[in-house]
Amino acid sequence: MSKQAVSSKYLEFLRNIGVIAHIDAGKTTLTERILYYTDRIHRMGEVHEGTATMDFMPEEQERGITITSACTSCQWGKHTINIIDTPGHVDFTIEVERSLRVLDGAIGVFCAVGGVEPQSETVWRQSEKFKVPKLAFVNKMDRLGADFEAVLEAMRSRLKANPLPVVVPLGQGEEFYALVDLVTMERVEFDEESQGREYSRHPLTEDELAFAQPWRERLVESVADFDDDIMEQYLGGEEPSADDIRRVLRSATLKLQAVPVFAGSALKNTGVQLVLDGVIDYLPGPLDVVPPVALMAGTNQKRELEMSPVAPLGALAFKVFMDDGRKMVLMRIYSGELKVGEVYRNVTRGESERVSRLFRLHASHHEKIELAKAGDIVAAAGLKGTRTGDTIATQEVPYLLENIAGYKPVISLALEPKNSEEGDKLDEVLDRYLQEDPTLTFVQDEETGQRIISGMGELHLEVVIDRLRREYKVSPRVGNPQVVYQEAISQTAEATGQFDRELGDQHHFGKVTIRVAPRDRDKGNRVRFEMDTEGWPTQWLDAVEQGITDSLLSGVQKGYPVQDVDVSIVGMERRDGVSTPAGYHMAAVMSVKEALALAGPVLLEPIMHVEVNVPDAYVGDVISLLGMKGARVGNMFDHAGLKVVQALAPMRKLFGFSTDLRSATQGRAGLMLKFARFDMLS
Secondary structure (H helix, E strand, O other), X not given: OOHHHHHHHHHHOEEEEEEEEOOOOOHHHHHHHHHHHOOOOOOOOOHHHOOOOOOOOHHHHHHOOOOOOEEEEEEXXXXXXXXXXXXXXXXXXXXXXXXXXXXXXXXXXXXXXXXOOHHHHHHHHHHHHOOOOEEEEEEOOOOOOOOHHHHHHHHHHHHOOOEEEOEEEEOOHHHOOEEXXXXXXXXXXXXXXXXXXXXXXEEOOHHHXXXXXXXXXXXXXXXXXXXXXXXXXXXXXXXXXXXXHHHHXXXXXXXXXXXXXXXXXXXXXXXXXXXHHHHHHHOOOHHHOOOOEEEEOXXXXXEEOOOOOOOOOEEEEEEEEEEOOEEEEEEEEXXXXXXXXXXXXXXXXXXXXXXXXXXXEEOOEEEEEOEEEOOOEEEEXXXXXXXXXXEEEOOOOOEEOOOOOOOOOOEEEEEEOOOHHHHHHHHHHHHHHHHHOOOOEEEEOOOOOOEEEEEOOHHHHHHHHHHHHHHHOOOOEEOOOEEOOEEEEOOOEEEEEEEEEEEOOEEEEEEEEEEEEEOOOOOOOEEEEOOOOOOOOHHHHHHHHHHHHHHOOOOOOOOOOEOOEEEEEEEEEOOOOOEOHHHHHHHHHHHHHHHHHHOOEEEEEEEEEEEEEEOHHHHXXXXXXXXXXXXXXXXXXXXXXXXXXXXXXXXXXXXXXXXXXXXXXOOOOEEEEEEEEEEEOO
């Protein structure tokens, strides 16, 4: 059998999936059961006991939440399943984003009581952006207040999804006792003594059949809408076979037209194996998804990557982490093969990199391999310059994949080392963390010696400080959290910058006239030439463009980055013999600073989306507290027996808000804070 044929067979039996959800919906518990039932682990850990396999960082075990995406692989029958367990907390959204970028399918976990919660919506929208097919698992069916149908309705209304239950619960809350497989119309029971490892199928009783029949009708009706043959059977009074239902529902799932829904209780070991069957039956393998399109480096030529080991290598680095001081790069191989000892091209950075070791990951454990091929997700050591979002390819065929989107930090902390020795170590450690986490930024204030770190929220920075102390025994003094601002302009202005000086033994001249104008919020910056550039040396034009881009990194009010500005270069002047790239670069910088000062500069602050879930009795207290925090309440509705209050509030007024909220509601309120946008100071 040819190498290509062997690979196609391997890819057919491969699934790369993620587990996504709101915090505390049960993602990690579900993953733990999957690993147990696939014999990857021999004892189940629990999140609430701090023993979950996938939450291996001490910070995760203490807080009972997932902070970093953990990767593992397991076998279910003939299939290999690579699983990434993603965080649910909004501060670690980038972890979800970069995981979804490289996954073929996902399991969305929903709490049967809470339903579609705020972060559920966020991660679901992220998965839609990357066109990731999904199935849903309605977890915690044994909890008081569980409501399977309410979750389905919330998926329709809040996620605009088309949920199609293939498994429904028999009973809810304390009365939950088994599941119905609607495809085979059988009752599925899970054995408590074997911790759910043993399960059995039985014919439905008369009462169970009466309950399940309407659900089955809805499933067959929906499937018939996707397939003419099943529609004919349905209209003729025939029952479609289980294989036909699975085939058509798989096709609809891959086209993002439907979401197969499963039910159960991961903590009570019920329903997990049916979800595993669903992963195989309904979610795509690498051959079922549209291959990514890459640019050929240095050209505008686009090429679709071929999911084959005999094609040139195309791989995306989607996460960097440190393992016992050694840098590891998590990669998705889209085409070709990656071999230990070979030298490849980091096309993003224009550097050569050698792969010294390759591993398959199981949470914190590594299994050495010599070769990874198209479809695989692996960890590589030895790639010294590679960062998150970089493309690794061959020297001969330099594929360049689209980079992973960045995020703007909203909160900063000042760190002050005790002495210069600790300062050097702090700089070294923070540089490592920056390689791991693209949402973390770090600058040093030369005057004060303080290190300013910025991130996505209070918890994000809190975890960084914990890791500094625990992993590296570095304990700098920590200042109060500070808000990160941006700058913008409110009107149009024009200015000319002229640089005419001797530096060293060379004269440098440049003269640049620009016009700046405000753009709509979140449109970003744009730099363009409105003058005729024919006859101008490329290096002079590039120097002007680079000078403008550099200048926008620091505004004229407080030195914060400038956003949403349109910069037009309307004129340049030359002097023979003295015009230089350096002169034009400096002239461009001078023109930008002057134009920004004339254009009505304004400060923009991070505005947060606030969502509070609270019992009716405390709604008044919550509204009052939000008013004190400068929030504007935009919406209020009922959900899962609670009032949901949605508002927008400035980040600078929200420090300590969670503590105030706990006090005002006697700990009865749930809170979600999410960055909305940078906008004018209120």
